[in-house]
Amino acid sequence: MFPQQNKKQVFSVRNTDFVKQYTMPVLREGATWYIEFYAFDPSLNRLRRKRIKINRIKGVVKKRAYARDVMRRITQQLSEGWNPWIEKDCSNLMTIADVMANYEAYVDKMYNGGNYRKQTYASYKSYIKNFEEYINKNAPIYYLYQLDKGYITRFLDHIFIERDNGARTRNNYLSWLAVFCGWCVDHNYLQYRPTDGIAFIDKRHIRKQRELIPLPIIEKISKWVEENDPHFLLACQLLYNCFIRPVEMTRLTINMINIEKNTITIPADVSKNHETMVITIPKKVITTARNLGIFEHEGSCFIFSKRLRPGRTMIDTVVFRHHWENVRKSLKLKNCYQFYSLKDTGITEMLDNKIASITVRDQARHSSLAITEIYTRHLAKANPDVVNWKGSL
Numbered sequence: 001m002f003p004q005q006n007k008k009q010v011f012s013v014r015n016t017d018f019v020k021q022y023t024m025p026v027l028r029e030g031a032t033w034y035i036e037f038y039a040f041d042p043s044l045n046r047l048r049r050k051r052i053k054i055n056r057i058k059g060v061v062k063k064r065a066y067a068r069d070v071m072r073r074i075t076q077q078l079s080e081g082w083n084p085w086i087e088k089d090c091s092n093l094m095t096i097a098d099v100m101a102n103y104e105a106y107v108d109k110m111y112n113g114g115n116y117r118k119q120t121y122a123s124y125k126s127y128i129k130n131f132e133e134y135i136n137k138n139a140p141i142y143y144l145y146q147l148d149k150g151y152i153t154r155f156l157d158h159i160f161i162e163r164d165n166g167a168r169t170r171n172n173y174l175s176w177l178a179v180f181c182g183w184c185v186d187h188n189y190l191q192y193r194p195t196d197g198i199a200f201i202d203k204r205h206i207r208k209q210r211e212l213i214p215l216p217i218i219e220k221i222s223k224w225v226e227e228n229d230p231h232f233l234l235a236c237q238l239l240y241n242c243f244i245r246p247v248e249m250t251r252l253t254i255n256m257i258n259i260e261k262n263t264i265t266i267p268a269d270v271s272k273n274h275e276t277m278v279i280t281i282p283k284k285v286i287t288t289a290r291n292l293g294i295f296e297h298e299g300s301c302f303i304f305s306k307r308l309r310p311g312r313t314m315i316d317t318v319v320f321r322h323h324w325e326n327v328r329k330s331l332k333l334k335n336c337y338q339f340y341s342l343k344d345t346g347i348t349e350m351l352d353n354k355i356a357s358i359t360v361r362d363q364a365r366h367s368s369l370a371i372t373e374i375y376t377r378h379l380a381k382a383n384p385d386v387v388n389w390k391g392s393l
Contacts (some may be wrong), residue, residue, distance in 0.1 A: 019168075022047075022083075023037050026071075027067045028051075033053065035051070035052040035054065035071055036052075037074060039052065040083065050085075054070070073095065077143070094144045095142060096144050096147060101191055103184075104128055112344070119317065127172075127173060127176040131155065139155070149194045151194075153172075156174060159173050167201040175200075212341065213337050215345075217333065224327060227331070227378060229308075229323060229326070229327070230291075232320075232323040233288060234285070234292060235323070236342055237284070238252075239346070240341045240345065241344040242281055243346060243347060245272055247272070248271060249303070250317055251269075251302070252266075252270065252304070254295065254302075254310060255299030257303075265278050279362070279365065295311055298342055320339055324338070344375065348375045350363070351353075351372075351373075357372050357373060
């Protein structure tokens with residue numbers, strides 16, 4: 001018989017030994033296979049039987065092997081003070097290590113099947129690595145059920161405060177965790193997403209780390225790149241005038257450019273928004289491409305391949321950043337002047353030169369005018385029309 005406690009016993013921090021009572025898990029074989037053990041249930045003031053069914057495992061040998069592993073895990077957790085009646089229900093006892101391994105295999109499969117872009121894949125792998133590092137070094141947990149809202153909030157604080165990352169990075173981690181937890185729900189590892197109810201930091205409070213580049217500096221960049229890195233000049237011009245994102249540029253092929261119509265087609269499988277769109281390519285950009293001999297290569301070649309020359313090999317966006325870093329150091333530019341700043345600056349210059357917002361919207365492939373008009377600068381000087389205004393009052 002298992003020891004019975006007085007139902008009127010008041011439990012406190014000092015008599016937690018009652019809560020730590022348990023029996024060793026055993027395997028019960030029969031029509032239904034299950035692992036059985038007893039643990040103290042404070043709500044009943046007695047030991048309570050816990051059963052974990054393992055019928056889903058096929059084959060007697062596999063069932064027994066699986067049961068031995070689960071019983072070993074349960075014994076370890078019980079010895080460390082775990083109590084199944086205090087924590088949330090964890091009948092499947094999935095370890096966080098097993099789940100993370102399964103999820104990482106899923107991410108690899110999605111990437112190898114062409115369902116994830118290289119940038120997305122690299123980001124997910126980085127998130128997984130840092131999350132596992134936090135689990136192993138900062139706040140160890142063993143079972144997936146321990147991954148609750150409080151744990152995720154503490155992890156996000158670790159990313160945002162302890163590691164001194166920006167609000168955008170913290171939001172990116174929350175987005176990934178929501179995806180991961182959703183995957184766990186889809187695979188019946190979790191009953192709900194513990195990320196639900198955790199708020200993102202308002203984007204209005206997030207300051208971009210990059211800034212617009214003053215036009216005199218743009219002219220210096222243009223001159224230096226033309227003289228020292230002419231193939232990178234074409235990349236800069238496509239970003240500045242056509243607002244083609246770096247990841248899209250790595251996938252552009254020569255036949256996407258129509259010289260006669262001065263257009264470039266961004267196919268759906270290349271575009272970030274997964275829509276095929278045709279945008280204008282200025283004559284000066286066409287001229288740069290001609291001077292570089294781009295159109296002398298086969299149309300199926302990537303515009304930017306090894307050494308930023310046309311070729312058959314797709315490059316990574318990090319190549320553009322390496323070239324930009326060379327420019328930045330050579331001209332002693334501030335860190336806030338990033339390669340992507342060329343896109344922001346190009347949009348702003350078009351708007352400053354009174355090109356219609358709707359035209360800029362289409363060129364930048366924004367989903368709405370509201371996004372385009374974010375780039376409209378409110379200059380800190382008096383408007384002459386208002387200065388000379390004579391109202392009725």
